[in-house]
Amino acid sequence: xxxxxxxxxxxxxxxxxxxxxxxxxxxxxxxxxxxxxxxxxxxxxxxxxxxxxxxxxxxxxxxxxxxxxxxxxxxxxxxxxxxxxxxxxxxxxxxxxxxxxxxxxxxxxxxxxxxxxxxxxxxxxxxxxxxxxxxxxxxxxxxx
Numbered sequence: 001x002x003x004x005x006x007x008x009x010x011x012x013x014x015x016x017x018x019x020x021x022x023x024x025x026x027x028x029x030x031x032x033x034x035x036x037x038x039x040x041x042x043x044x045x046x047x048x049x050x051x052x053x054x055x056x057x058x059x060x061x062x063x064x065x066x067x068x069x070x071x072x073x074x075x076x077x078x079x080x081x082x083x084x085x086x087x088x089x090x091x092x093x094x095x096x097x098x099x100x101x102x103x104x105x106x107x108x109x110x111x112x113x114x115x116x117x118x119x120x121x122x123x124x125x126x127x128x129x130x131x132x133x134x135x136x137x138x139x140x141x142x143x144x
Contacts, residue, residue, distance in 0.1 A: 046081070046138065049071075050080075051068050051081070053105050065113065078141045082136060083136040084137065113139060121139060124137055124138070125138055
């Protein structure tokens with residue numbers, strides 16, 4: 001007969017949990033729509049909307065991208081930060097039918113934007129290191 005694993009939390013686990021709960025306010029809200037503290041040199045915001053796509057499946061992420069860009073166009077917002085991640089933790093190796101690169105949001109999101117919103121986009125560029133570097137992009141929309 002197999003022995004059941006001990007699933008009771010240790011004192012150290014409980015201490016870590018208490019510490020986490022006490023400092024929960026320091027955890028960043030990844031879906032915050034606006035971050036006024038990140039300013040360019042000319043006193044202009046680096047982005048107006050921020051969307052974190054971590055953990056989303058490809059179709060979910062592309063739906064979020066589409067909805068966000070459409071919302072930005074309606075609201076006349078010009079800069080969107082999409083955090084795609086770098087693909088380091090994706091499960092692309094487990095699917096023999098998936099492209100090892102194109103299945104990554106980091107490549108698929110800019111291509112999707114170019115293919116579906118080219119009439120509205122001025123440019124897409126990699127964000128500065130402090131905003132995620134190669135794991136995020138900033139989309140610049142045209143004024144309408």
